[in-house]
Structures are given as structure tokens and as C-alpha cells.
Amino acid sequence: QVQLQQSGPGLVKPSQTLSVTCAISGDSVSSNSATWNWIRQSPSRGLEWLGRTYYRSQWSADYAVSVKSRITITPDTSKNQFSLQLSSVTPEDTAIYYCVRQQAGFHYWGRGTLVTVSS
Amino acid sequence: DIVMTQSPDSLAVSLGERATINCKSSQSVLYSGNNKNCLAWFQQRPGQPPKLLINWASTRESGVPDRFSGSESGTDFTLTISSLQAEDVAVYYCQQFHSPPYTFGRGTKLETK
Numbered sequence: 001q002v003q004l005q006q007s008g009p010g011l012v013k014p015s016q017t018l019s020v021t022c023a024i025s026g027d028s029v030s031s032n033s034a035t036w037n038w039i040r041q042s043p044s045r046g047l048e049w050l051g052r053t054y055y056r057s058q059w060s061a062d063y064a065v066s067v068k069s070r071i072t073i074t075p076d077t078s079k080n081q082f083s084l085q086l087s088s089v090t091p092e093d094t095a096i097y098y099c100v101r102q103q104a105g106f107h108y109w110g111r112g113t114l115v116t117v118s119s
Numbered sequence: 120d121i122v123m124t125q126s127p128d129s130l131a132v133s134l135g136e137r138a139t140i141n142c143k144s145s146q147s148v149l150y151s152g153n154n155k156n157c158l159a160w161f162q163q164r165p166g167q168p169p170k171l172l173i174n175w176a177s178t179r180e181s182g183v184p185d186r187f188s189g190s191e192s193g194t195d196f197t198l199t200i201s202s203l204q205a206e207d208v209a210v211y212y213c214q215q216f217h218s219p220p221y222t223f224g225r226g227t228k229l230e231t232k
Contacts, residue, residue, distance in 0.1 A: 047169070047212060047223040064220045098168055105159055105216065109168035
């Protein structure tokens with residue numbers, strides 16, 4: 001059974017960098033059949049896919065155009081986890097952030113991290 | 120980006136009655152590898168992450184009651200709950216996973232009448 005455990009600060013100041021980490025159990029971040037995604041949810045934007053990282057003989061990442069200039073998703077194979085960094089945040093980035101495993105469907109979700117952007 | 124248009128925004132149905140939620144994709148989400156549509160339905164209860172109910176437009180996930188079913192016609196998709204139970208009160212989302220960015224519908228809030 002795959003489990004995703006999220007961690008990260010709940011409050012970030014405007015213009016700073018938001019960081020959330022997702023620890024994986026029951027699978028490997030280096031799996032060659034899964035992708036590791038970040039999705040956020042807010043009342044104004046609904047459910048929004050932000051990006052993913054995955055390993056297929058080498059590491060790759062894809063990002064949503066809306067955040068492409070500000071986002072980085074990185075794997076950490078030594079800790080079997082992956083992380084989201086979103087720079088230059090504004091109050092519009094206030095949302096619940098979810099890490100999600102995709103393997104022929106988005107079956108496994110973290111519990112979510114509410115991140116508030118406020119001074 | 121593929122736009123997912125979901126309707127209605129909200130729906131009130133009596134317990135034991137049928138609930139129907141619709142979703143339309145702005146372009147085909149058919150995967151040529153298995154000739155199936157890359158369309159998923161999720162259920163979200165307050166304070167919880169979305170839960171995958173139906174994958175590939177009509178494949179019910181393990182453990183999902185058989186009163187939930189998904190159907191498709193081209194780029195039109197439907198989630199049907201045949202006999203509404205109290206525990207089905209939630210928000211339902213459709214999602215395409217054909218190609219990134221993976222996009223969701225705006226959600227349908229299902230309540231009891």
C-alpha cells in the first residue's frame with residue numbers, strides 16, 4: 001500500500017519560496033512506471049495540476065505553464081521523497097498542496113498541506 | 120490545454136434516487152495504446168483529498184460501491200450514482216489524464232434533497 005506523507009510550513013511570506021516535501025512509502029521515487037505530481041486546490045482556482053517528476057532511465061520534470069517560471073520539483077532518492085518549491089509567492093498561491101502518485105491514474109494522494117501566503 | 124466542462128455546479132437528490140453528473144472535454148482524451156479514454160472521476164469529502172472512484176471513464180476502482188458507474192460518448196462523460204446514499208454527499212470532479220497539464224472540472228456539489 002502506497003502512502004504519501006507531506007511536510008512543510010503552513011505560512012509563507014509574500015515574495016518568499018514555498019517548500020513542501022512528500023515522503024513515499026510502499027513505492028520508490030525512482031520507479032520507472034510511476035510519476036510524482038503536485039496538485040493544489042483553492043476556492044478561486046479549483047484543482048490545479050502544477051507539475052511532476054519521474055524517472056525513465058533519467059530524471060525528467062514537466063510543469064504547468066502558469067507556474068513554470070517559479071516552480072521546481074525535485075526527487076531525493078536517498079530519502080525516497082520528492083519536493084515542491086514555488087518561488088516569489090503571492091497571496092494567490094494560498095492553497096492546499098497535495099502530492100500524488102500517478103500510475104495509470106491518480107490513485108494515491110497525500111493528506112494535503114494548507115499553505116497560506118501572508119505577511 | 121484540455122478544458123473540462125462539468126455540470127451542474129450543484130445537485131440535490133433524494134436518498135435512493137439517481138444522481139447524474141456530466142463532464143465534457145474540449146478535445147479527445149482517447150489513448151491510442153489501449154483505445155480507452157483518459158478520464159477519471161473523483162469524490163471529495165470535506166477535509167479529505169480527492170478519492171479516485173472511476174478510471175478510464177468507466178472502470179470502477181476496487182472497493183467502490185457498484186452504485187457508482189461511468190459512461191462515455193465521444194468527448195462527453197457521465198458519472199451516475201444509481202441510488203443515492205447519505206455517505207455519497209460530497210463534491211465530485213472529473214479529470215483528464217491524457218496529457219499534461221492534467222486538468223480538472225470545476226466540481227459538482229452533491230447534496231440530499
